[in-house]
Amino acid sequence: MKSTGMTRPLDTLGRIVIPIEIRNTMGIEIGEPLEFFMDVEQGFMGLGKYSNGTSCKLCNSTQDLSYFKSSLLCKHCILDLKGNVGVTPIPVTPKEEHKVRRSTLQLLKSLRKLMREHPGAKQSEYAEWLGVSQGRISQITKLL
Numbered sequence: 001m002k003s004t005g006m007t008r009p010l011d012t013l014g015r016i017v018i019p020i021e022i023r024n025t026m027g028i029e030i031g032e033p034l035e036f037f038m039d040v041e042q043g044f045m046g047l048g049k050y051s052n053g054t055s056c057k058l059c060n061s062t063q064d065l066s067y068f069k070s071s072l073l074c075k076h077c078i079l080d081l082k083g084n085v086g087v088t089p090i091p092v093t094p095k096e097e098h099k100v101r102r103s104t105l106q107l108l109k110s111l112r113k114l115m116r117e118h119p120g121a122k123q124s125e126y127a128e129w130l131g132v133s134q135g136r137i138s139q140i141t142k143l144l
């Protein structure tokens, strides 16, 4: 919460005008119910859209509401959801495949290096140095 820097006088009947800039920013229409909030200890008072649990859970709209899986949603948000508007899918990466591919590549690099340093070594020795099975070395040497 921040100060807007705007001030308005309270009139003799206790009324106040909410500046149009604030109404526009907050999406408050004329005739819309507002709710007062106060913190007596802090000497603070605020205003918010009155929801009473009867507004769209996503956009706070109070029009064209329907229940969807025990949440109240407006027609607009439901249509957005149906049309995947504003939907950002979480990318699903096939982790296992990726991991295996990368480790094969790393193993290949390490094996190349070892073969340069120890050209006469046996596959079983390379396997032991790299901490993998001899079968894996045999498999990888086919890629070289």
Ligand SMILES: [Zn+2]
Pocket (backbone or CB within 6 Å): 056, 057, 058, 059, 060, 061, 073, 074, 075, 076, 077, 078
């Ligand atoms: Zn909505």
